[in-house]
Amino acid sequence: xxxxxxxxxxxxxxxxxxxxxxxxxxxxxxxxxxxxxxxxxxxxxxxxxxxxxxxxxxxxxxxxxxxxxxxxxxxxxxxxxxxxxxxxxxxxxxxxxxxxxxxxxxxxxxxxxxxxxxxxxxxxxxxxxxxxxxxxxxxxxxxxxxxxxxxxxxxxxxxxxxxxxxxxxxxxxxxxxxxxxxxxxxxxxxxxxxxxxxxxxxxxxxxxxxxxxxxxxxxxxxxxxxxxxxxxxxxxxxxxxxxxxxxxxxxxxxxxxxxxxxxxxxxxxxxxxxxxxxxxxxxxxxxxxxxxxxxxxxxxxxxxxxxxxxxxxxxxxxxxxxxxxxxxxxxxxxxxxxxxxxxxxxxxxxxxxxxxxxxxxxxxxxxxxxxxxxxxxxxxxxxxxxxxxxxxxxxxxxxxxxxxxxxxxxxxxxxxxxxxxxxxxxxxxxxxxxxxxxxxxxxxxxxxxxxxxxxxxxxxxxxxxxxxxxxxxxxxxxxxxxxxxxxxxxxxxxxxxxxxx
Numbered sequence: 348x349x350x351x352x353x354x355x356x357x358x359x360x361x362x363x364x365x366x367x368x369x370x371x372x373x374x375x376x377x378x379x380x381x382x383x384x385x386x387x388x389x390x391x392x393x394x395x396x397x398x399x400x401x402x403x404x405x406x407x408x409x410x411x412x413x414x415x416x417x418x419x420x421x422x423x424x425x426x427x428x429x430x431x432x433x434x435x436x437x438x439x440x441x442x443x444x445x446x447x448x449x450x451x452x453x454x455x456x457x458x459x460x461x462x463x464x465x466x467x468x469x470x471x472x473x474x475x476x477x478x479x480x481x482x483x484x485x486x487x488x489x490x491x492x493x494x495x496x497x498x499x500x501x502x503x504x505x506x507x508x509x510x511x512x513x514x515x516x517x518x519x520x521x522x523x524x525x526x527x528x529x530x531x532x533x534x535x536x537x538x539x540x541x542x543x544x545x546x547x548x549x550x551x552x553x554x555x556x557x558x559x560x561x562x563x564x565x566x567x568x569x570x571x572x573x574x575x576x577x578x579x580x581x582x583x584x585x586x587x588x589x590x591x592x593x594x595x596x597x598x599x600x601x602x603x604x605x606x607x608x609x610x611x612x613x614x615x616x617x618x619x620x621x622x623x624x625x626x627x628x629x630x631x632x633x634x635x636x637x638x639x640x641x642x643x644x645x646x647x648x649x650x651x652x653x654x655x656x657x658x659x660x661x662x663x664x665x666x667x668x669x670x671x672x673x674x675x676x677x678x679x680x681x682x683x684x685x686x687x688x689x690x691x692x693x694x695x696x697x698x699x700x701x702x703x704x705x706x707x708x709x710x711x712x713x714x715x716x717x718x719x720x721x722x723x724x725x726x727x728x729x730x731x732x733x734x735x736x737x738x739x740x741x742x743x744x745x746x747x748x749x750x751x752x753x754x755x756x757x758x759x760x761x762x763x764x765x766x767x768x769x770x771x772x773x774x775x776x777x778x779x780x781x782x783x784x785x786x787x788x789x790x791x792x793x794x795x796x797x798x799x800x801x802x803x804x805x806x807x808x809x810x811x812x813x814x815x816x817x818x819x820x821x822x823x824x825x826x827x828x829x830x831x832x833x834x835x836x837x838x839x840x841x842x843x844x845x846x847x848x
Contacts, residue, residue, distance in 0.1 A: 377417020563766020606655025
């Protein structure tokens with residue numbers, strides 16, 4: 348009952364005209380970047396964080412969160428109409444969405460995707476509203492040892508499950524660790540790796556790094572492969588046939604469950620529940636041959652799953668302070684920039700903020716449903732904008748954004764340097780999420796580790812004398828061992844394949 352009353356208070360804040368405006372801006376930008384191939388929610392969120400400087404924290408996070416879940420809707424449109432996924436999770440939608448469009452049923456594919464996305468997103472937000480406070484109350488029992496073990500677990504999960512190679516994940520995490528050491532020691536205040544440069548006293552700005560790694564690198568890659576599109580298929584008849592409603596709703600239900608559970612696991616991404624949903628729908632179908640040729644469940648399930656993932660992925664962030672994806676890691680940086688610390692105390696110390704964000708997500712999902720059903724064809728035309736016109740505009744925005752952080756050309760130079768680094772990381776298939784996560788979490792980990800060692804009087808084994816920290820550390824070791832075995836198995840399989848050839 349308390350959660351319901353606080354949620355109603357959140358709606359009162361979220362329904363103010365300025366917060367409604369920022370919610371509309373956020374979901375519109377999210378749709379835009381979802382539609383544009385090569386961009387994505389992580390890139391857009393990183394690029395637009397500087398715009399939120401000086402904004403009220405509630406309005407700022409409402410807008411940035413709108414970009415996050417709005418991007419999931421936008422990526423569907425180009426996947427169905429021109430077989431070009433706007434973001435990674437929409438790759439799965441191409442498999443059956445585009446064949447439906449070629450059959451003249453593009454409207455049905457987009458309608459089912461929009462309905463499924465709305466249902467999955469709404470149910471996951473309900474989960475955030477009612478599971479989040481209970482989880483946060485449990486997490487209040489955490490002391491410095493438990494926080495260190497929890498952040499260690501989250502980092503190991505991301506490094507172990509992100510990307511195709513454990514070694515590449517460790518390289519990315521090590522790079523983030525090195526970067527996080529630059530600046531002042533959080534405990535003693537001593538200078539570290541500043542080389543006498545005043546620009547480095549506060550370390551590297553997380554916003555500048557994310558803008559470079561996710562934004563500039565995407566532009567560099569996009570300039571390599573300018574895409575071309577043809578005529579758009581007509582969008583008509585947004586609802587499925589009567590006999591298709593039952594399998595569609597079942598697929599939406601299963602997609603919601605898969606997406607919600609996946610969002611609770613650090614290290615996953617929206618692509619994973621979408622892929623799991625598609626695989627599940629194909630496995631349980633009576634006629635598997637329909638998939639890949641225009642099966643409506645192949646659109647409904649994955650699209651529902653990736654939007655259900657968005658809401659539940661915020662639960663670890665709000666309650667434990669652990670980001671479970673690259674975009675959530677960037678959102679964590681935005682929280683910190685606005686003086687907010689996600690974690691168990693967030694619901695107690697900033698209830699108005701938390702419930703306003705949750706309420707705004709209900710509103711944003713409704714706006715997206717309205718924007719998607721009748722206006723899908725209009726949004727798809729955005730994808731036809733020539734990249735040679737689009738990329739210079741984005742580059743200009745990035746320069747202005749980076750400069751506005753501290754009114755310094757140093758930040759612009761750092762952004763472009765990390766853009767080049769991100770470009771080569773993508774070429775080498777090195778995941779960038781562990782870099783951002785390590786930078787964000789390392790100072791908190793260092794502080795909690797120092798506090799823990801003070802409590803334990805230097806005894807490292809005392810971590811295993813506390814049930815929660817011991818469990819989390821053991822789980823971290825298990826995940827790391829599992830990742831090593833999976834890496835070895837993949838290497839052996841690849842070697843066996845080369846020998847057979």
